[in-house]
């Protein structure tokens with residue numbers, strides 16, 4: 001090996017080491033300073049431009065995002081400012097024709113959360129008893145999940161109503177649902193950046209017998225008062241609940257989980273032509 005190629009190899013190695021130190025430092029900073037919200041920071045920023053995270057940091061955040069379930073939450077309140085950061089992230093999701101079709105209904109106060117806890121557990125009781133599959137443990141878990149969360153966000157999408165001839169106004173239903181899902185992913189990533197626990201639950205959300213398009217059970221529509229947001233052209237469809245809670249890593253059970261995915265090389269998911 002020539003002296004110049006040895007030198008350039010050393011330079012590359014140094015750059016890699018320096019970059020990983022910076023990345024791990026920034027990630028350590030993120031988790032320790034997780035009570036600082038970015039919304040106010042950005043508003044107060046006098047900078048003309050701001051740092052966009054590197055591809056490595058972006059991938060690390062994406063890979064770190066995990067569904068963290070209420071049994072892993074501390075039960076302490078998440079500051080409103082961090083929830084606002086999540087909503088700010090949601091707002092920037094892409095939407096066809098910029099319809100921004102989401103409605104997020106936030107159950108944050110103790111009173112609202114308790115109403116939600118009662119609703120979701122009783123809804124489970126009624127539907128599972130009708131099918132003879134009721135389990136007391138699951139009922140208790142639903143109550144506990146709602147109570148331990150700091151905020152339960154109803155994820156809703158404004159979707160078009162089909163007219164009698166099958167026509168509809170605006171974007172197709174599936175596009176509006178996709179847009180809302182992108183907003184939820186943004187929220188989930190922001191929650192991850194703040195080290196918050198977060199997960200999307202969709203259990204019992206849809207009518208099993210809906211024919212032409214997805215519908216929610218009437219009890220759920222009544223609980224969320226969805227009719228209030230609807231008109232002759234569009235209806236409000238609930239896609240599930242985003243549970244948000246404080247997460248604190250402790251020795252033993254409470255660990256941030258590792259994810260698993262089909263590798264890029266698999267060939268069945270990623271098809272090159």
Ligand SMILES: Cc1cc2nc3c(=O)[nH]c(=O)nc-3n(C[C@H](O)[C@H](O)[C@H](O)COP(=O)(O)O)c2cc1C
Pocket residue numbers: 065066067068199200201202203240259
């Ligand atoms: C649309 C949607 C609905 C989901 N509904 C549920 C659910 O009802 N119950 C549940 O345990 N997890 C639910 N999840 C979370 C998945 O179980 C979770 O994303 C998956 O196991 C992958 O784990 P990860 O999010 O940690 O990568 C849902 C996720 C999505 C995107």
